[in-house]
Amino acid sequence: MNRKQLIEEIFSKKSFLCVGLDTDTKKIPEHLLNTDDPIFEFNRAIIDATAPYCVAYKPNLAFYESAGLKGMAAFERTITYLTEAYPNHFVIADAKRGDIGNTSSMYARTFFEEYRLDAVTVAPYMGEDSVMPFLEYAGKWVILLALTSNKGSRDFQLTADAKGERLFEKVLQTSQHWGNDENMMYVVGATQGKMFEDIRRIVPNHFLLVPGVGAQGGSLHEVCRFGLNKDCGLLVNSSRGIIYADNTPAFASAAAEKARELQQEMAEELAGIR
């Protein structure tokens, strides 16, 4: 999905919500555990219930890999279901990959050719040649970690160089030479508050993928105040707050309700810019 299509989806649905499919068999409703593929059954119900309120889905690979081959089979079924039943939703593999060039090429092949996903999250530590192989696919996106939502983001990402440029700023600046706002987004945690202002100074037009609203404590309004641009420019992710809203057989409608609440807040924010 290209930038123009994504923006159209956002304004037509009045939503920039991304639902994080961090599906853990230890947390899903018990009645699903008797089915052949509990992870997929859970995902399908969540997807069907939340699709009207969101523009993107983001399965985190860790949750599928930890369930072994069964988990990866459930991941593949989920992706296939999404691309067939909801072709207008943007699908992100949250994988945080990044390796030397020939290995990153293998990861790119997996996510873009094998799974036909729209985007993959990539860690910047290994630099240019670890990221470039992902940018060789037309219509596909790299979502590079810039300033993450977790406590450990302070350990290295905020370290300033001799000129006062912090590492996350250097990542934003340097990666401008690798891609552009048509094939690159950045991860910026919702917990980072006013740092969004500093980030928008460097990347005014890029989309930002924003985790950390909800369970991790970030505020949607705060994120919008500093992060929205004229094209919206945000995909705000919520995982646990939506998918685990309830663990009875009514879990999917509870998830839909949480997604709808966020969508309505987002509609208000979007009304302010267009």
Added chain:
Amino acid sequence: MNRKQLIEEIFSKKSFLCVGLDTDTKKIPEHLLNTDDPIFEFNRAIIDATAPYCVAYKPNLAFYESAGLKGMAAFERTITYLTEAYPNHFVIADAKRGDIGNTSSMYARTFFEEYRLDAVTVAPYMGEDSVMPFLEYAGKWVILLALTSNKGSRDFQLTADAKGERLFEKVLQTSQHWGNDENMMYVVGATQGKMFEDIRRIVPNHFLLVPGVGAQGGSLHEVCRFGLNKDCGLLVNSSRGIIYADNTPAFASAAAEKARELQQEMAEELAGIR
């Protein structure tokens, strides 16, 4: 495998060679493509041929993931074969993972509980809480990226802060508070030459996992000159130079020969320290 056992293996086999199982169906001998599981058949032959000359194996997950479920099944078969047939070899998942705490916990569960591997490579960008979940497993190891072998290592890893401390040095320093030389190693590329001196000043006792000898151009002698410590302290990895030494039906014996050559060089280097 703990540190003491690893050191014993190294001095008993006079080798600190790690064979990288970066198995790509586009590169393995043609006659294997007719078997049910070409990736596993290739790996088994390479393992049987090289086991006498190495102390560790390092499958890179990218190569298995890119072959989809079949690839992951081949990965699991390889790991099971290694742990059953060669229980005294140290097995590293080269995965370069790292995510927020609850997600890193899922990755740790995958690699240490599901696959029972000895070690996993982890990217440091997201800081302490992205690494700690891997350190909660007794007898298991984190191998943290410090100064990698690729060209892109210069983009961020060499950036100095106001006091002149470079990012890779800050990673080495900071992570001393997270683990110790019994549960943490560092990735340092063989292409980094004299930088090993700077690294040994900060982590004199830790093991370093050194990729980049061979195909990437690093010199074993140079690495040893600056990187060896009294316990050896090095695991030197070679992937393509060994496993793709030949692509005829004689590929395994060609791989054994390449591994033996490296082992003999290593025996000479070890003779100099004990």
